[in-house]
Amino acid sequence: MSDDERELARLLLEAAADPGEREALAEAHRQLEKDLLRLADPLPPPGFVAAVMEKVSAAPRPVSAVEVRSAVAIVAVALAASAVAFVRAGASAEGLALQLARALVSAREVLVGGGSGLAAVWRTGGLPLSVVLAVVTMVTLVGLRRLVAPENAKVVT
Amino acid sequence: MRTLALEAPSLSMSLLGMTAETALPYADEVRRARQGDSSAFAALVRGLQRPVYGLCLRLLRSDAEATELAQETFLRAYQHLGRFDETRPFDLWVLTIARNLCLDLLRRRQKVQTEDVEPHTPTLASHEPNSEELAMERQQRRSLEEAMATLSDDDREVLALYYVQKRTTKEIAVIMGVAPGTIMARLFRAREKLRTRMTQPEQGVA
Known part of the structure; x- marks a missing residue:
């Protein structure tokens, strides 16, 4: 006898002390159960699924737990890097500003150098460079699309 | 004694009996969604x-509200899909959302207590073939639905989940957020009230 059956027997005993009365009650419940088991859930109105999907498509895309963890990790790394930079600058606002200014000057030098390099490459092989850049951009865009919405990627071939 | 309901097949598997290797219903669709x-969603x-619309309809007894809340249930499920624990049955999770939304609405209804609210008994669609021979059975079914509609929200809910949706007592306990051991007693009391309403229909509508 399962727990459920034992519980049912206890409830019947509680409801009817007389054995005959108890058997009649049990039979009435059995009959009622037969009728109840014949009931079925109705179908929702036509267009229900379409209406749900319309609402779903209008709603913002759900954020997955992986994405939340990634975002938290990025913010944590950025904060840690800021804290390290602050400490290395002597833990003072003046030191941090000085370090930022140095970084800006270095970045300017890197940009100017990079620009000169690109200009030289363009002068010597402009067409191949354009083709390579176009291919890299396309591959990146297709990859990003596949990553964001796999079902859409099937349409774009 | 052994009740018929104990032999009824379950639509989804018992939570407690679930192992990591057991395939959960809708697992693939959930993963793709x-x-x-x-399209998976x-x-x-x-x-x-x-089942979602059916539960909403039995709890709210209003076609329009049941449709609205069933749609809202799926929208909430979609928005919180990232938080869903894939080791648990998806259908029970969605039914729990539906139940919570319905109970919120019922609580709001009780607070408002508008004068023009009348008991509404929607005609639950019959999916039997339209035959003369089945007329009597349909009438009995309608009487049962009407008697069920006069029960409390809790009683309607537990009867609908157990007999209509063929859920196990453990699954119902998960959906309702109660101890599994209390479900049999709730079912018995709900059946007893229903039996009384059906034998004394004039006292049925409280």
Whole structure:
């Protein structure tokens, strides 16, 4: 006898002390159960699924737990890097500003150098460079699309 | 004694009996939906629309509100798909959302207590073939539905989940957030009230 059956027997005993009365009650419940088991859930109105999907498509895309963890990790790394930079600058606002200014000057030098390099490459092989850049951009865009919405990627071939 | 209901098949598997190796219903659709596949989510809606709408309709007793809340249930499920624990049955999770939304609405209804609220008994669609021979059975079914509609929200809910949706007592306990041991007693009391209402219909509508 399962727990459920034992519980049912206890409830019947509680409801009817007389054995005959108890058997009649049990039979009435059995009959009622037969009728109840014949009931079925109705179908929702036509267009229900379409209406749900319309609402779903209008709603913002759900954020997955992986994405939340990634975002938290990025913010944590950025904060840690800021804290390290602050400490290395002597833990003072003046030191941090000085370090930022140095970084800006270095970045300017890197940009100017990079620009000169690109200009030289363009002068010597402009067409191949354009083709390579176009291919890299396309591959990146297709990859990003596949990553964001796999079902859409099937349409774009 | 052994009740018929104890032999009834369950639509989904018992939570407690579930092992990591057991395939959960809708697991593949859920995984694809989480990856952004909207067709997989549409398949989930199609698969669960009937139990979700049915539960809402039995709790709210209003076609329009049941439709609205069933749609809201799926929208909430979609928005919180990222937080869903894939080791648990998806259908029970969605039914729990539906139940919570319905109970919120019922609580709001009780607070408002508008004068023009009348007991509404929707005609639950019969899916039997339209035959003269089945007229008597349909009438009995209608009487049962009407008697059920006079029960309390809790009683209607437990009867609908157990007999109409064929859920196990453990699954019902998960959906209702109560101890599994209390479900049999709730079912018995609900059946007893229903039996009384059906034998004394004039006292049925409270």
